[in-house]
Amino acid sequence: MLSLKFLYNTPLGSFITGWRKKKRESGGKEIVVEDSSQDPMMMAYIHSIPRAQWFKGVLLQGYLVHPNILQGLDEFQVREDDVFIITYPKSGTTWTEEIVSLIYNDGNPNKVKNKLLNYRVEHLEVGRPIGHLRHLRKLKSPRLMATHLPLSLIPKSLKQGKCKIIYVVRNPKDNAVSYYHHHRMSTFLGNYKDSWENFLQLYLKGYLVYGSWFDHVLPYWRFFDEHPERMLFISFEDLKLDLPGMVSKIASFLERPLSPEAIKAISNHCTFEQMKSNNMVNREVLPISDLFDMTQSKFMRKGIIGDWKNYFTEEQNIDFTKLYNEKMQDSGLELIFDPEEIDTCNNNGLLLCSSKNNGDEKQHTT
Secondary structure (H helix, E strand, O other), X not given: OEOXXXXXXXXXXXXXXXXXXXXXXXXXXXXXXXXXXXXXXXXXXXXXXXOOEEEOOEEEOOOOOOXXXXXXXXXXXXOOOOEEEEEOOOOOHHHHHHHHHHHOOOOOHHHOOOOOHHHHOEEOOOOOOOOHHHHHHHOOOOOEEEEOOOHHHOOHHHHHOOOEEEEEEOOHHHHHXXXXXXXXXXXXXXOOOOOHHHHHHHHHHOOOOOOOHHHHHXXXXXXXXHOOOOEEEEXXXXXXXXXXXXXXXXXXXXXXXXXXXXXXXXXXXXXXXXXXXXOOOOOOOOOEOOOEOOOOOOOOOOOOOOHHHHOOOHHHHHHHHHHHHHHHOOXXXXXXXXXXXXXXXXXXXXXXXXXXXXXXXXXOOO
């Protein structure tokens, strides 16, 4: 089994990956900027990320996102029958990947019980040390793929093509908590050692890997408004509140309707409790041994709505809510932050972000 330490911190590993050579050829460079005009908190965070790199104004990690992959993204050709799952990190990516994979396996969990999820749903920008884009080009159709890239960085053919896109959003308070724990456990993110208080400030300022939650979510929300026929916009909270209903909605969007029995089988298989104990999806078993330090946090930790209450102080909540209201003003996108809000929602508590895909008038929670 390979390790990050071998691949990136040994001469032989660097030779195998071609990381240093490709880094020079792509014109990229490891961030070692010492600029007193920059926010010291931001600079400390950047230096904590192994081989951090900027790509077109977005901060990315360097261990698994190779410069040669980034340089080839713009011309990557998307097929009409591709399915892309797009998220800001820690928004329900793995959950949605497993659901979609099962939909394409006729709702039969037995078909995937011995195959790791990362071999069933490939990530666009995170991949093999050598030949990742070539590998993606050789995959048989239909290809199931995922990405955390913001709209500005995805391939041109993905913006302009006809393939299906599923975007998953999660309320940013819970997302911030989950991303904090993800940083603590992720070797490729430097196993974050600083405080929750400082991490939240980084989150509010948009300094993190993959940038600002707002700068990620809102452009895709507008893209959905322009392309409702090829994009499904759902939320983590949707999945939590009515998993069978959302499985049916996703299957319908993908034009792969399922029997009630198949929907039930997927829903039972994809409960958080089942996912957390499933080694094909919970990242306990991976081809690279030291991606995650599970002593710091589990990859699948709680999977609930409202965990942010266990972390936010009253002052932090006030500051965060103020920024949220400013950024989201007039967007038309409203999210659930607390299970208690469900009783006041439309349609028995479900968010209707994706209602335009069914030809309905778009509604929102209050």
